[in-house]
Amino acid sequence: MDLKKKFLIGYAVAAVVALLAFQYAFWSNGFSYLEKQSEAGYLTQAEMLRDILLAEMAKDADQTEALEEFAGRYGEKYGIRITIIDEEGNVLGESGGPGPALSNHLDREEVRKALAGESNSIIRRSATFGLDYCYCAVPLTAGGFRGVIRTAIPMEELRNMDDEFLRSTLFAAAILLLLVLSLVMYFRKYVSAMKAVEKQRREFVSNVTHELKTPLTSIRGFVETLKNGAIEDVDCAGRFLDIIDIETERLGNLIDDTLLLSEIENKKDVRQEPCDVNEVIGEVTELLAPRVKPHVRLIFTPDPGVRPFTCNRDRLKQLLINLVDNGLKATEFGAVTIVCKSTASHLILEISDTGIGMEAEQTERIFERFYRVDKGRSRAQGGTGLGLSIVKHIAELYRGSIRVESKLGEGSTFRVELPYF
Ligand SMILES: Nc1ncnc2c1ncn2[C@@H]1O[C@H](COP(=O)(O)OP(=O)(O)OP(=O)(O)O)[C@@H](O)[C@H]1O
Ligand SMILES: [Mg+2]
DSSP states (O other): OHHHHHHHHHHHHHHHHHHHHHHHHHHOOOOOHHHHHHHHHHHHHHHHHHHHHHHHHHOOHHHHHHHHHHHHHHHHHHHSEEEETTTTOEEEEEEOOOOOGOOOTTOOOOHHHHHTTTTEEOOOOOETTSSSSEEEEEEEEEETTTEEEEEEEEHHHHHHHHHHHHHHHHHHHHHHHHHHHHHHHHHHHHHHHHHHHHHHHHHHHHHHHHHHHHHHHHHHHHHHHHHGGGGGGGHHHHHHHHHHHHHHHHHHHHHHHHHHHHHHTTOOOOOOOOOHHHHHHHHHHHHHHOOOOEEEEEEEETTTOOEEEEEEEEEEHHHHHHHHHHHHHOOSSSEEEEEEEOSSSSEEEEEEOSSSSOHHHHHHHTTTTTOOOOOOHHHHHTTSSSSSHHHHHHHHHHOEEEEEEEEETEEEEEEEEEEOO
Protein backbone atom coordinates (compact mmCIF):
# COMPACT_ATOMS: atom_id res chain seq x y z
CA MET A 1 0.00 0.00 0.00
CA ASP A 2 1.50 3.35 -0.93
CA LEU A 3 1.88 6.18 1.55
CA LYS A 4 -0.89 8.29 0.04
CA LYS A 5 -3.39 5.44 0.25
CA LYS A 6 -2.36 4.70 3.85
CA PHE A 7 -2.79 8.36 4.71
CA LEU A 8 -6.24 8.57 3.10
CA ILE A 9 -7.50 5.42 4.82
CA GLY A 10 -6.00 6.54 8.16
CA TYR A 11 -7.71 9.89 7.75
CA ALA A 12 -11.06 8.27 6.97
CA VAL A 13 -10.83 5.90 9.96
CA ALA A 14 -9.78 8.74 12.31
CA ALA A 15 -12.69 10.89 11.10
CA VAL A 16 -15.21 8.10 11.72
CA VAL A 17 -13.75 7.25 15.15
CA ALA A 18 -13.83 10.94 16.17
CA LEU A 19 -17.45 11.19 15.04
CA LEU A 20 -18.30 8.04 16.95
CA ALA A 21 -16.59 9.29 20.14
CA PHE A 22 -18.36 12.63 19.90
CA GLN A 23 -21.71 10.95 19.32
CA TYR A 24 -21.20 8.56 22.22
CA ALA A 25 -20.15 11.33 24.62
CA PHE A 26 -23.22 13.33 23.61
CA TRP A 27 -25.50 10.35 24.11
CA SER A 28 -23.94 9.39 27.48
CA ASN A 29 -24.67 12.86 28.86
CA GLY A 30 -28.23 12.68 27.60
CA PHE A 31 -28.68 9.19 28.94
CA SER A 32 -27.46 9.92 32.47
CA TYR A 33 -29.74 13.00 32.54
CA LEU A 34 -32.65 10.76 31.51
CA GLU A 35 -31.75 8.22 34.18
CA LYS A 36 -31.55 10.88 36.90
CA GLN A 37 -34.86 12.40 35.82
CA SER A 38 -36.52 8.98 35.92
CA GLU A 39 -35.04 8.25 39.35
CA ALA A 40 -36.36 11.56 40.71
CA GLY A 41 -39.80 10.86 39.23
CA TYR A 42 -39.89 7.37 40.75
CA LEU A 43 -39.01 8.77 44.18
CA THR A 44 -41.86 11.30 43.94
CA GLN A 45 -44.17 8.46 42.99
CA ALA A 46 -43.03 6.47 46.05
CA GLU A 47 -43.69 9.46 48.32
CA MET A 48 -47.16 9.90 46.86
CA LEU A 49 -47.89 6.21 47.41
CA ARG A 50 -46.74 6.63 51.01
CA ASP A 51 -49.20 9.54 51.46
CA ILE A 52 -52.05 7.52 49.97
CA LEU A 53 -51.18 4.59 52.23
CA LEU A 54 -51.11 6.83 55.28
CA ALA A 55 -54.56 8.14 54.41
CA GLU A 56 -55.88 4.60 54.00
CA MET A 57 -54.26 3.36 57.23
CA ALA A 58 -55.98 6.12 59.16
CA LYS A 59 -59.31 4.51 58.21
CA ASP A 60 -58.42 0.81 58.48
CA ALA A 61 -57.77 -0.91 61.79
CA ASP A 62 -56.26 -4.22 60.50
CA GLN A 63 -52.96 -2.87 59.33
CA THR A 64 -51.08 -6.01 58.16
CA GLU A 65 -53.82 -7.11 55.82
CA ALA A 66 -54.28 -3.55 54.56
CA LEU A 67 -50.54 -3.33 53.74
CA GLU A 68 -50.57 -6.58 51.77
CA GLU A 69 -53.64 -5.49 49.86
CA PHE A 70 -52.31 -1.95 49.21
CA ALA A 71 -49.00 -3.22 47.79
CA GLY A 72 -50.84 -5.65 45.47
CA ARG A 73 -53.38 -3.07 44.30
CA TYR A 74 -50.96 -0.24 43.47
CA GLY A 75 -48.22 -2.56 42.25
CA GLU A 76 -50.55 -3.92 39.63
CA LYS A 77 -51.95 -0.50 38.81
CA TYR A 78 -48.54 1.05 38.03
CA GLY A 79 -46.72 -2.08 36.91
CA ILE A 80 -44.07 -1.77 39.63
CA ARG A 81 -42.98 -3.77 42.68
CA ILE A 82 -44.11 -2.31 46.04
CA THR A 83 -42.68 -3.69 49.26
CA ILE A 84 -43.62 -2.63 52.75
CA ILE A 85 -41.01 -3.37 55.41
CA ASP A 86 -41.14 -2.93 59.18
CA GLU A 87 -38.34 -1.50 61.27
CA GLU A 88 -36.81 -4.97 61.83
CA GLY A 89 -36.51 -5.47 58.09
CA ASN A 90 -39.44 -7.94 57.80
CA VAL A 91 -41.51 -7.72 54.64
CA LEU A 92 -45.11 -7.07 55.61
CA GLY A 93 -46.56 -6.61 52.15
CA GLU A 94 -45.27 -7.21 48.66
CA SER A 95 -46.99 -6.79 45.33
CA GLY A 96 -47.13 -10.02 43.33
CA GLY A 97 -47.39 -12.12 46.50
CA PRO A 98 -44.69 -13.05 49.04
CA GLY A 99 -42.39 -15.06 46.74
CA PRO A 100 -38.64 -15.07 47.38
CA ALA A 101 -38.64 -11.47 48.49
CA LEU A 102 -39.80 -12.32 51.98
CA SER A 103 -36.25 -12.54 53.39
CA ASN A 104 -35.14 -9.88 55.83
CA HIS A 105 -34.52 -6.56 54.04
CA LEU A 106 -32.39 -4.81 56.64
CA ASP A 107 -29.26 -5.41 54.59
CA ARG A 108 -30.67 -3.30 51.71
CA GLU A 109 -28.95 0.08 51.59
CA GLU A 110 -32.04 2.09 50.62
CA VAL A 111 -34.09 0.42 53.39
CA ARG A 112 -31.53 1.30 56.04
CA LYS A 113 -31.42 4.92 54.91
CA ALA A 114 -35.23 5.20 54.90
CA LEU A 115 -35.38 3.70 58.42
CA ALA A 116 -32.95 6.46 59.40
CA GLY A 117 -35.57 8.94 58.08
CA GLU A 118 -34.23 9.71 54.61
CA SER A 119 -36.31 9.31 51.45
CA ASN A 120 -33.82 7.96 48.90
CA SER A 121 -33.40 6.17 45.64
CA ILE A 122 -30.72 3.92 44.20
CA ILE A 123 -30.18 2.01 41.01
CA ARG A 124 -28.69 -1.42 41.61
CA ARG A 125 -28.97 -5.05 40.66
CA SER A 126 -31.75 -6.90 42.46
CA ALA A 127 -30.43 -9.70 44.69
CA THR A 128 -33.77 -11.50 44.19
CA PHE A 129 -34.37 -11.11 40.45
CA GLY A 130 -30.86 -10.50 39.06
CA LEU A 131 -32.00 -7.43 37.08
CA ASP A 132 -31.28 -3.70 37.39
CA TYR A 133 -33.94 -1.85 39.36
CA CYS A 134 -34.46 1.66 40.61
CA TYR A 135 -35.30 1.32 44.29
CA CYS A 136 -37.08 4.20 46.04
CA ALA A 137 -37.48 3.85 49.81
CA VAL A 138 -39.58 6.28 51.85
CA PRO A 139 -40.02 6.28 55.67
CA LEU A 140 -43.52 5.26 56.75
CA THR A 141 -44.71 6.20 60.22
CA ALA A 142 -48.38 5.79 61.16
CA GLY A 143 -49.70 5.48 64.66
CA GLY A 144 -47.61 2.78 66.35
CA PHE A 145 -46.13 1.52 63.03
CA ARG A 146 -42.63 2.44 61.88
CA GLY A 147 -41.23 1.10 58.66
CA VAL A 148 -40.54 1.73 55.01
CA ILE A 149 -42.50 1.71 51.78
CA ARG A 150 -40.25 0.80 48.90
CA THR A 151 -40.92 0.77 45.15
CA ALA A 152 -38.81 -1.08 42.60
CA ILE A 153 -38.99 -0.15 38.93
CA PRO A 154 -37.16 -2.25 36.34
CA MET A 155 -34.49 -0.32 34.47
CA GLU A 156 -34.21 -2.89 31.70
CA GLU A 157 -36.03 -0.84 29.09
CA LEU A 158 -33.90 2.20 29.71
CA ARG A 159 -30.73 0.11 29.75
CA ASN A 160 -31.80 -1.66 26.55
CA MET A 161 -32.15 1.74 24.97
CA ASP A 162 -28.52 2.41 25.83
CA ASP A 163 -27.40 -0.92 24.34
CA GLU A 164 -29.58 -0.35 21.30
CA PHE A 165 -28.04 3.06 20.80
CA LEU A 166 -24.53 1.65 21.03
CA ARG A 167 -25.39 -1.09 18.54
CA SER A 168 -26.99 1.29 16.04
CA THR A 169 -24.12 3.79 16.41
CA LEU A 170 -21.56 1.06 15.68
CA PHE A 171 -23.64 -0.06 12.71
CA ALA A 172 -23.92 3.51 11.39
CA ALA A 173 -20.16 3.97 11.91
CA ALA A 174 -19.42 0.79 9.96
CA ILE A 175 -21.62 1.97 7.10
CA LEU A 176 -20.03 5.41 7.23
CA LEU A 177 -16.59 3.88 7.15
CA LEU A 178 -17.53 1.74 4.15
CA LEU A 179 -18.97 4.79 2.45
CA VAL A 180 -15.87 6.87 3.12
CA LEU A 181 -13.60 4.04 1.97
CA SER A 182 -15.56 3.55 -1.24
CA LEU A 183 -15.43 7.31 -1.80
CA VAL A 184 -11.66 7.20 -1.32
CA MET A 185 -11.41 4.31 -3.81
CA TYR A 186 -13.63 6.16 -6.26
CA PHE A 187 -11.54 9.30 -5.87
CA ARG A 188 -8.33 7.38 -6.48
CA LYS A 189 -9.80 5.77 -9.59
CA TYR A 190 -10.98 9.16 -10.78
CA VAL A 191 -7.55 10.68 -10.25
CA SER A 192 -5.76 7.87 -12.10
CA ALA A 193 -8.32 8.09 -14.94
CA MET A 194 -7.68 11.83 -15.14
CA LYS A 195 -3.94 11.18 -15.19
CA ALA A 196 -4.40 8.68 -18.03
CA VAL A 197 -6.46 11.22 -19.99
CA GLU A 198 -3.82 13.85 -19.35
CA LYS A 199 -1.06 11.47 -20.52
CA GLN A 200 -3.06 10.63 -23.64
CA ARG A 201 -3.53 14.30 -24.37
CA ARG A 202 0.18 15.02 -23.98
CA GLU A 203 1.05 12.12 -26.26
CA PHE A 204 -1.52 13.32 -28.74
CA VAL A 205 -0.08 16.83 -28.83
CA SER A 206 3.45 15.51 -29.31
CA ASN A 207 2.23 13.11 -32.04
CA VAL A 208 0.32 15.85 -33.84
CA THR A 209 3.33 18.11 -33.69
CA HIS A 210 5.52 15.39 -35.11
CA GLU A 211 3.02 14.52 -37.84
CA LEU A 212 2.66 18.20 -38.79
CA LYS A 213 6.39 18.67 -38.89
CA THR A 214 7.07 15.80 -41.31
CA PRO A 215 5.18 17.23 -44.34
CA LEU A 216 6.30 20.76 -43.45
CA THR A 217 9.96 19.71 -43.47
CA SER A 218 9.44 18.00 -46.80
CA ILE A 219 7.68 21.09 -48.28
CA ARG A 220 10.43 23.40 -47.06
CA GLY A 221 13.09 21.08 -48.44
CA PHE A 222 11.58 21.08 -51.92
CA VAL A 223 10.93 24.82 -51.90
CA GLU A 224 14.55 25.34 -50.92
CA THR A 225 15.74 23.04 -53.75
CA LEU A 226 13.51 24.88 -56.24
CA LYS A 227 14.87 28.23 -55.08
CA ASN A 228 18.42 26.95 -55.43
CA GLY A 229 17.95 26.43 -59.16
CA ALA A 230 15.80 23.34 -59.64
CA ILE A 231 13.02 25.65 -60.83
CA GLU A 232 14.93 26.01 -64.10
CA ASP A 233 14.51 22.31 -64.88
CA VAL A 234 10.86 22.13 -65.91
CA ASP A 235 10.48 18.35 -65.42
CA CYS A 236 12.10 18.42 -62.03
CA ALA A 237 10.17 21.51 -60.95
CA GLY A 238 6.90 19.84 -62.00
CA ARG A 239 7.68 16.72 -59.89
CA PHE A 240 8.69 18.82 -56.90
CA LEU A 241 5.55 20.93 -57.11
CA ASP A 242 3.46 17.75 -57.25
CA ILE A 243 5.14 16.52 -54.07
CA ILE A 244 4.55 19.89 -52.41
CA ASP A 245 0.92 19.65 -53.48
CA ILE A 246 0.56 16.15 -51.95
CA GLU A 247 2.26 17.19 -48.73
CA THR A 248 0.05 20.28 -48.45
CA GLU A 249 -3.00 18.08 -48.89
CA ARG A 250 -1.70 15.76 -46.18
CA LEU A 251 -1.27 18.74 -43.86
CA GLY A 252 -4.84 19.78 -44.59
CA ASN A 253 -6.11 16.23 -43.93
CA LEU A 254 -4.24 16.06 -40.66
CA ILE A 255 -5.67 19.35 -39.47
CA ASP A 256 -9.19 18.34 -40.57
CA ASP A 257 -8.93 14.97 -38.82
CA THR A 258 -7.54 16.50 -35.63
CA LEU A 259 -10.34 19.05 -35.52
CA LEU A 260 -12.90 16.35 -36.24
CA LEU A 261 -11.58 14.17 -33.42
CA SER A 262 -11.71 16.99 -30.91
CA GLU A 263 -15.22 17.88 -32.12
CA ILE A 264 -16.43 14.30 -31.60
CA GLU A 265 -14.68 14.08 -28.26
CA ASN A 266 -16.46 17.23 -27.12
CA LYS A 267 -19.69 15.49 -28.18
CA LYS A 268 -20.62 18.42 -30.38
CA ASP A 269 -23.33 16.66 -32.29
CA VAL A 270 -26.28 18.95 -32.67
CA ARG A 271 -27.76 17.97 -36.01
CA GLN A 272 -29.35 14.58 -35.49
CA GLU A 273 -31.97 13.28 -37.90
CA PRO A 274 -33.32 9.90 -39.03
CA CYS A 275 -30.94 8.80 -41.81
CA ASP A 276 -31.66 6.42 -44.64
CA VAL A 277 -28.54 4.30 -44.16
CA ASN A 278 -28.76 2.62 -47.62
CA GLU A 279 -28.80 6.06 -49.19
CA VAL A 280 -25.76 7.19 -47.17
CA ILE A 281 -23.82 4.05 -48.18
CA GLY A 282 -24.83 4.70 -51.82
CA GLU A 283 -23.31 8.19 -51.58
CA VAL A 284 -20.12 6.78 -50.03
CA THR A 285 -19.65 4.16 -52.78
CA GLU A 286 -20.17 6.84 -55.41
CA LEU A 287 -17.67 9.14 -53.71
CA LEU A 288 -15.03 6.43 -53.42
CA ALA A 289 -15.60 4.88 -56.87
CA PRO A 290 -12.60 6.74 -58.36
CA ARG A 291 -10.34 5.08 -55.76
CA VAL A 292 -11.35 1.51 -56.66
CA LYS A 293 -8.35 -0.23 -58.24
CA PRO A 294 -8.67 -2.10 -61.56
CA HIS A 295 -8.82 -5.63 -60.10
CA VAL A 296 -11.08 -4.74 -57.18
CA ARG A 297 -14.87 -4.54 -56.97
CA LEU A 298 -16.75 -2.42 -54.47
CA ILE A 299 -19.90 -4.38 -53.64
CA PHE A 300 -22.99 -3.10 -51.90
CA THR A 301 -26.49 -4.52 -52.17
CA PRO A 302 -29.03 -2.35 -50.30
CA ASP A 303 -31.28 -4.24 -47.89
CA PRO A 304 -34.79 -2.71 -47.87
CA GLY A 305 -35.31 -4.01 -44.32
CA VAL A 306 -32.80 -1.54 -42.87
CA ARG A 307 -34.55 0.92 -40.58
CA PRO A 308 -33.57 4.62 -40.53
CA PHE A 309 -30.92 5.43 -37.89
CA THR A 310 -31.09 8.71 -35.99
CA CYS A 311 -27.70 10.43 -36.04
CA ASN A 312 -25.68 13.18 -37.64
CA ARG A 313 -25.62 12.17 -41.32
CA ASP A 314 -22.11 13.62 -41.84
CA ARG A 315 -20.73 11.56 -38.96
CA LEU A 316 -22.22 8.33 -40.31
CA LYS A 317 -20.72 9.16 -43.69
CA GLN A 318 -17.30 9.86 -42.15
CA LEU A 319 -17.41 6.50 -40.38
CA LEU A 320 -18.23 4.66 -43.60
CA ILE A 321 -15.76 6.60 -45.77
CA ASN A 322 -12.92 5.77 -43.37
CA LEU A 323 -13.69 2.05 -43.26
CA VAL A 324 -14.32 1.64 -47.00
CA ASP A 325 -11.30 3.78 -47.85
CA ASN A 326 -9.09 1.60 -45.61
CA GLY A 327 -10.44 -1.52 -47.32
CA LEU A 328 -9.79 -0.10 -50.76
CA LYS A 329 -6.27 0.97 -49.77
CA ALA A 330 -5.46 -2.51 -48.44
CA THR A 331 -6.85 -4.47 -51.42
CA GLU A 332 -5.15 -5.09 -54.76
CA PHE A 333 -7.30 -8.02 -55.96
CA GLY A 334 -10.82 -9.15 -55.07
CA ALA A 335 -13.51 -7.05 -53.45
CA VAL A 336 -14.48 -4.68 -50.72
CA THR A 337 -17.99 -5.56 -49.56
CA ILE A 338 -20.40 -3.44 -47.53
CA VAL A 339 -23.22 -5.17 -45.71
CA CYS A 340 -25.86 -3.24 -43.79
CA LYS A 341 -28.71 -4.74 -41.78
CA SER A 342 -31.03 -3.99 -38.88
CA THR A 343 -31.58 -6.35 -35.96
CA ALA A 344 -34.32 -5.77 -33.39
CA SER A 345 -32.04 -3.47 -31.43
CA HIS A 346 -29.02 -2.59 -33.57
CA LEU A 347 -27.88 -1.21 -36.88
CA ILE A 348 -25.08 -3.47 -38.15
CA LEU A 349 -22.48 -2.25 -40.63
CA GLU A 350 -19.93 -4.73 -41.96
CA ILE A 351 -17.07 -3.70 -44.24
CA SER A 352 -14.92 -6.60 -45.42
CA ASP A 353 -12.09 -6.84 -47.89
CA THR A 354 -9.85 -9.44 -49.50
CA GLY A 355 -6.76 -7.31 -48.94
CA ILE A 356 -3.47 -7.63 -47.08
CA GLY A 357 -5.04 -8.25 -43.69
CA MET A 358 -3.02 -7.98 -40.48
CA GLU A 359 -1.71 -9.92 -37.53
CA ALA A 360 -3.63 -10.35 -34.26
CA GLU A 361 -1.46 -7.96 -32.22
CA GLN A 362 -1.97 -5.27 -34.85
CA THR A 363 -5.76 -5.56 -34.71
CA GLU A 364 -5.51 -4.61 -31.04
CA ARG A 365 -3.68 -1.37 -31.80
CA ILE A 366 -5.13 0.01 -35.02
CA PHE A 367 -7.75 2.10 -33.20
CA GLU A 368 -5.03 4.07 -31.41
CA ARG A 369 -4.37 7.54 -32.75
CA PHE A 370 -1.58 7.67 -35.33
CA TYR A 371 -1.04 3.92 -35.23
CA ARG A 372 -0.22 2.54 -38.67
CA VAL A 373 0.76 -1.02 -39.41
CA ASP A 374 3.08 0.02 -42.16
CA LYS A 375 4.01 3.66 -41.61
CA GLY A 376 5.73 4.12 -44.96
CA ARG A 377 2.91 2.55 -46.94
CA SER A 378 0.23 4.53 -45.08
CA ARG A 379 2.12 7.80 -45.58
CA ALA A 380 2.59 7.06 -49.25
CA GLN A 381 -1.18 6.65 -49.46
CA GLY A 382 -1.72 9.98 -47.72
CA GLY A 383 -2.95 8.42 -44.45
CA THR A 384 -2.81 10.27 -41.17
CA GLY A 385 -3.36 7.24 -38.92
CA LEU A 386 -6.36 8.99 -37.35
CA GLY A 387 -9.07 7.35 -39.48
CA LEU A 388 -9.92 4.36 -37.28
CA SER A 389 -9.65 6.46 -34.13
CA ILE A 390 -12.30 8.75 -35.61
CA VAL A 391 -14.45 5.72 -36.53
CA LYS A 392 -14.24 4.36 -32.98
CA HIS A 393 -15.14 7.73 -31.50
CA ILE A 394 -18.14 8.07 -33.80
CA ALA A 395 -19.34 4.56 -32.90
CA GLU A 396 -18.99 5.38 -29.19
CA LEU A 397 -20.74 8.72 -29.70
CA TYR A 398 -23.83 6.67 -30.59
CA ARG A 399 -23.20 4.20 -27.74
CA GLY A 400 -22.04 1.61 -30.23
CA SER A 401 -18.96 -0.53 -30.71
CA ILE A 402 -16.54 -1.64 -33.38
CA ARG A 403 -14.47 -4.80 -33.72
CA VAL A 404 -12.23 -6.27 -36.35
CA GLU A 405 -11.40 -9.75 -37.55
CA SER A 406 -8.40 -10.08 -39.81
CA LYS A 407 -6.02 -12.65 -41.25
CA LEU A 408 -2.68 -11.71 -42.72
CA GLY A 409 -2.79 -12.06 -46.49
CA GLU A 410 -6.50 -12.94 -46.57
CA GLY A 411 -8.37 -9.81 -45.61
CA SER A 412 -10.23 -8.03 -42.83
CA THR A 413 -13.79 -7.49 -41.65
CA PHE A 414 -14.78 -4.45 -39.57
CA ARG A 415 -18.14 -4.75 -37.80
CA VAL A 416 -19.86 -1.71 -36.31
CA GLU A 417 -22.91 -2.18 -34.06
CA LEU A 418 -25.00 0.89 -33.24
CA PRO A 419 -27.97 0.58 -30.89
CA TYR A 420 -31.26 2.09 -32.08
CA PHE A 421 -32.23 3.29 -28.60
N1 LIG B 1 -8.88 -3.00 -44.03
C1 LIG B 1 -7.63 -2.96 -43.60
N2 LIG B 1 -6.74 -3.91 -43.97
C2 LIG B 1 -5.49 -3.90 -43.54
N3 LIG B 1 -4.98 -2.96 -42.70
C3 LIG B 1 -5.79 -1.97 -42.30
C4 LIG B 1 -7.16 -1.93 -42.70
N4 LIG B 1 -7.72 -0.85 -42.14
C5 LIG B 1 -6.76 -0.25 -41.43
N5 LIG B 1 -5.62 -0.91 -41.51
C6 LIG B 1 -4.33 -0.57 -40.86
O1 LIG B 1 -4.62 0.24 -39.73
C7 LIG B 1 -3.90 1.46 -39.82
C8 LIG B 1 -4.70 2.56 -39.20
O2 LIG B 1 -5.82 2.89 -39.98
P1 LIG B 1 -6.37 4.34 -40.00
O3 LIG B 1 -7.57 4.38 -40.85
O4 LIG B 1 -6.52 4.75 -38.58
O5 LIG B 1 -5.19 5.18 -40.59
P2 LIG B 1 -4.76 5.41 -42.10
O6 LIG B 1 -5.71 4.72 -43.00
O7 LIG B 1 -3.32 5.09 -42.19
O8 LIG B 1 -4.92 6.97 -42.23
P3 LIG B 1 -6.25 7.82 -42.53
O9 LIG B 1 -7.39 6.89 -42.40
O10 LIG B 1 -6.22 8.88 -41.50
O11 LIG B 1 -6.07 8.35 -43.89
C9 LIG B 1 -3.61 1.65 -41.26
O12 LIG B 1 -2.44 2.41 -41.45
C10 LIG B 1 -3.43 0.24 -41.75
O13 LIG B 1 -2.11 -0.18 -41.54
MG1 LIG C 1 -7.87 5.17 -42.85
